[in-house]
Amino acid sequence: MAKQKKKKDPRIELVSIYKKFVNKNGTLPESVKELAHFADMDYTKFRTHFKSLEELEIAIILWYFSCADTLLQADKESQNWEQKDRHAAFLYLLVEQATGDALFLSAFVDEKRKSPSFMSRFAMTLNAQKFSSLHHESKTFEMLGPLSINPKKAALTNHALSVLWFFAIDQSQEKQDTDAFIEKTTDLLFKLTDTSMLTSMFDLGKFMVTRKNNAFSWN
Numbered sequence: 700m701a702k703q704k705k706k707k708d709p710r711i712e713l714v715s716i717y718k719k720f721v722n723k724n725g726t727l728p729e730s731v732k733e734l735a736h737f738a739d740m741d742y743t744k745f746r747t748h749f750k751s752l753e754e755l756e757i758a759i760i761l762w763y764f765s766c767a768d769t770l771l772q773a774d775k776e777s778q779n780w781e782q783k784d785r786h787a788a789f790l791y792l793l794v795e796q797a798t799g800d801a802l803f804l805s806a807f808v809d810e811k812r813k814s815p816s817f818m819s820r821f822a823m824t825l826n827a828q829k830f831s832s833l834h835h836e837s838k839t840f841e842m843l844g845p846l847s848i849n850p851k852k853a854a855l856t857n858h859a860l861s862v863l864w865f866f867a868i869d870q871s872q873e874k875q876d877t878d879a880f881i882e883k884t885t886d887l888l889f890k891l892t893d894t895s896m897l898t899s900m901f902d903l904g905k906f907m908v909t910r911k912n913n914a915f916s917w918n
Contacts, residue, residue, distance in 0.1 A: 710748045714759050716740070718803050727810050728752065756811075757821050761828065761916070763863065767792035768830040783889045786855055789832040790862050790881045794874070797866060801874075808867035826856050828916060833859065858888050 716738045728734040749755045833855045866877045
């Protein structure tokens with residue numbers, strides 16, 4: 700029997716349409732109606748896969764994280780690395796996934812930085828994901844696990860997000876500043892302890908919210 704070809708996720712097509720809109724117009728679509736008109740697409744097709752335009756926008760950025768996580772987990776040797784090295788590898792893979800979309804990301808992030816509400820909701824959705832590459836176990840995690848609170852995981856996740864945002868606005872030649880940003884901030888991050896993370900009530904409060912968050916996921 701012939702091996703069946705894996706069916707392509709229809710949501711990927713909508714992600715591609717959104718990127719094409721931004722690359723062609725230099726601006727973000729303001730509504731599902733505007734995006735649907737651009738693609739000559741029925742509104743019902745969009746709503747079959749996404750609840751809103753914002754959910755699609757969140758999914759687009761999450762895709763970079765999902766791809767980077769899949770690639771790192773597929774590298775069996777990385778399972779034996781120190782966590783600091785694995786985290787740095789994840790960051791470089793994350794940037795690698797976004798490299799082909801540098802122009803799109805620049806326009807996207809430039810616009811979304813003006814929307815604190817979007818940035819906050821995206822950060823919460825990202826923290827609600829279960830990417831193995833950003834998982835962290837410690838005594839603190841063991842104590843707070845029943846509450847679905849993992850401060851170190853939050854730190855690793857938010858650090859990865861800051862790297863992607865930095866990459867999007869980096870104007871240096873061949874993104875050299877992004878490489879320096881990854882190296883310096885990763886080194887600093889792993890000098891911090893779980894205790895120092897626990898002093899941030901913002902992180903703890905955010906996790907209490909995200910554990911109840913019915914967030915989008917590519918899984």
